Amino acid sequence: MRKEDLRDHAARALTRARERSTALTDAVDDEDLVRQHSKLMSPLVWDLAHIGSQEELWLVRDVGGREPLRPDIDDLYDAFQHPRADRPALPLLGPAEARAYVGEVRAKAFEVLERAPLEGRRLTDAAFAFGMITQHEQQHDETMLATHQLREGEPVLHAPAPPSRRGGPLPGEVHIPAGSFVMGTSVEPWALDNERPAHEVAVDAYFLDTTPVTNAAYIEFLEAGGYDQPRWWSEQGWAYRTAHDITAPRFWRREHDGWRRTRFxxxxxxxxxxxxxxxxxxxxxxxxxxAGKRLPTEAEWEKAARFDPATGESRRYPWGNDEPTAEHANLGQRHLSPAEAGAYPAGVSALGAHQLIGDVWEWTSTDFHGYPGFVAFPYREYSEVFFGPEYKVLRGGSFGTDAAAIRGTFRNWDYPIRRQIFAGFRCARDAGHV
Structure with a gap:
């Protein structure tokens, strides 16, 4: 891509992220912005100023070599310095001050973008730093969307309903043949450190659910007493379920006429x-x-999403190498819920799996770790400090994930207890010698 085209691409991506941040914060009044709606989440105003702080650190100070705007607030908005539960007690920027700050930072970041060489440093090659900050802001936008879901009160976010599935029934499973494929990437320009490097992985044959598990299927588990029988749960899972009296997905409740939920x-x-x-x-x-199955490993998920048996290559996305459109996947807060299973036939993978990008993040059975040859970049705190058995990998993005922050190699991770995130799953099972 020519440098001027790259600058335009980065500017559009940054602008789209900021438009979303603005919409999420302008949707509520100042009292709501500074309130902590759950100890699991920051006040929305913290997220907003944190977005600006990271942009200042990386684009204005590092790439641009400019003087700091607000060095006095660096510690306030360092996510590692203060747990979320403690952030409301900090002397945070108020709504007006936070908005003014992020606006000033963005103006200077655009000045830097106009002049940055976009080569000569790994941080600036292919506008990587601008892509990193775009993805960071979009990730916090999804976090803010999750805060909106935890917020009590009248609805303030609105969007059209997602599409319905059309056509005949889909097969329940797809068969993924045994063999190796290339996992991860060494060429995606805005890929983050934990997606790198590309490496070959051998996977045994298995079956994978064609779509994520639906509410109807999950209700069968509920009605069969699945939450009351420890034989289905791991020891850690059962201990957590009983200690917190979890009896259904978060935001669900049983009424006399069936199951209901609260959604934004x-x-x-x-x-x-x-x-x-x-x-x-x-x-x-x-x-x-x-269900007599298991969760897929991360490698199984990625092979189903990216491997093209006709060419032996790994695609950027399930449908190919083209950027996502509204026809491919439910992304970018275009809707405020998952779409029906099978609603995006244009997004099907070469191996026949649907909705591997968008709708819901999908839990895998894999602990978060670095790939062979992993190198932390540009800082250890993005990925490396989270490696280990405490975190499970999630894949694929959700309806709240922007296209700039998802691809077939993108890796998310969280504690296995997390329920406020937009996470679902699909199942796998061994195929033996089929």
Whole structure:
């Protein structure tokens, strides 16, 4: 890509992220912005100023070599210095001051973008730093969207309903043949350190659910007493379920006429054909055991999403190498819920799996770790400090994930207890010698 085209591409990506940040914060009044809606989350105003702080650190100071705007607030907005539960007690920037700050930072970041050489440093090659900051802001936008889901009160976010599935029934599973494929990437220009490097991985044959597990299927687990039978749960999962009296996906409740949920302030019946969302790793693991299956490994998930048996190559996305469109996947907060399972036939993978990008993050059974040859860049705190058995890998993005922050190699991770995130799952099973 020519440098001027690259500058335009980076500017558009940054602008789209800021438009979303603005929409999420302008949707509520100042009192709501500074309130902590859950100890699991920061006040929205913290996220907003943190977005600006990171942009200042990397684009204005590092890439641009400019004088710091607000060095006095660096510690306030360092996510490692202060746990989320403690952030409301900090002397944070107020709503007006935070908005002014992020606006000033963005103006200087655009000045830097106009002049940056976009070569000569790994941080600036292919506008990587601008892509990194775009993805960081979009990730916090999804976090802010999750805060909106935890917020009580009248609905303030609105979007059209997602599409319905059309056509005949889909097969329940797809067969993924044994063999090796190239996992990860060494060429994606804005890929983050934990996606690198590309490396060959051998995978045994297996079957994978064609779509994520739906609400209707999950209700069968509920009605069969799945939450009452420890035989389906891991020891850690059962301990967590009982200690916190978890009896259904988060935001669900049983009424006399069936299951209902709260979605961004809207009370509604649980839609049976949509993928289940707001379930922890432990709940997903228990359902899979009840269904006689298991959760896929991360490598199995990525092979199903990227491997093209006709060419032997790994694609950028399930459908190919083209950027996502509204026809391919439910992304970017275009809708405020998952779409029905099978609603995006244009997004099907070469191996026949649907909705591997968008709708719901999918839990895998893999602990978060670095790939062979991993090198932390540009700082250890993005990925490396999280490596280990405490975190499970999630793949594929959700309806709240922007296209700039997802691809077939993108890796997310979280504690297995997390339920406020937009996470669901699909199941796998061994295929033997089929």
């Amino acid at each position: 302030g809207v009370d509604e019946p649980v839609p049976p054909r949509q993928p289940v969302v707001h379930v922890s790793y432990y709940e997903a693991e228990a359902y899979a055991a009840w």
